[in-house]
Amino acid sequence: MGMLTNDDHGQAAVLMLAVVALAVGAALGLRTAVGVVIAEAQAQSAADAVALRAAEVDCESARVVLGRGRARLVSCAVDGLDAVVVVEVAGRTATARASRSPRAPSGGVNPWP
Numbered sequence: 001m002g003m004l005t006n007d008d009h010g011q012a013a014v015l016m017l018a019v020v021a022l023a024v025g026a027a028l029g030l031r032t033a034v035g036v037v038i039a040e041a042q043a044q045s046a047a048d049a050v051a052l053r054a055a056e057v058d059c060e061s062a063r064v065v066l067g068r069g070r071a072r073l074v075s076c077a078v079d080g081l082d083a084v085v086v087v088e089v090a091g092r093t094a095t096a097r098a099s100r101s102p103r104a105p106s107g108g109v110n111p112w113p
Contacts, residue, residue: 035090036092039089039090039091039092040089040092040094042070042071042089042090043071043087043088043089043090043092043093043094044094044096046065046066046069046071046087046089046094047085047086047087047094047095047096048096048098049065050062050063050065050066050073050076050085050087050096051083051084051085051096051097051098052083052098053065054076054078054083054085054098055078055081055082055083055098055099055100056100058078059073059076059077059078059083059085062076062083062085063076066087070089070090071087071088071089072087072088072089073085073086073087074086074087074088074093081099081100081101081102082097082098082099082100083097083098083099083100084096084097085097
């Protein structure tokens with residue numbers, strides 16, 4: 001009793017291998033989840049910036065806000081003082097809406113220098 005037999009040798013190595021495999025799987029799953037959250041945040045941030053620019057000026061100049069980043073303008077519509085845009089980053093889309101004040105000048109001129 002309490003003595004190891006030949007059948008017991010190596011079981012700890014198998015258990016450690018299982019624990020390491022589980023840890024690696026969890027780390028990969030966490031990395032994927034964090035990547036999705038980051039892409040969603042980047043898409044929303046880009047959509048907000050583009051919507052503000054589109055409401056101030058127009059959709060074509062709003063494209064400049066995206067620059068050469070990973071974001072892609074899916075759609076942009078300006079109706080009167082309101083702009084609605086959809087932006088995609090790494091397969092994640094975000095929608096943003098912005099309005100221009102009826103008193104604000106159009107053409108992207110900053111009334112408060």
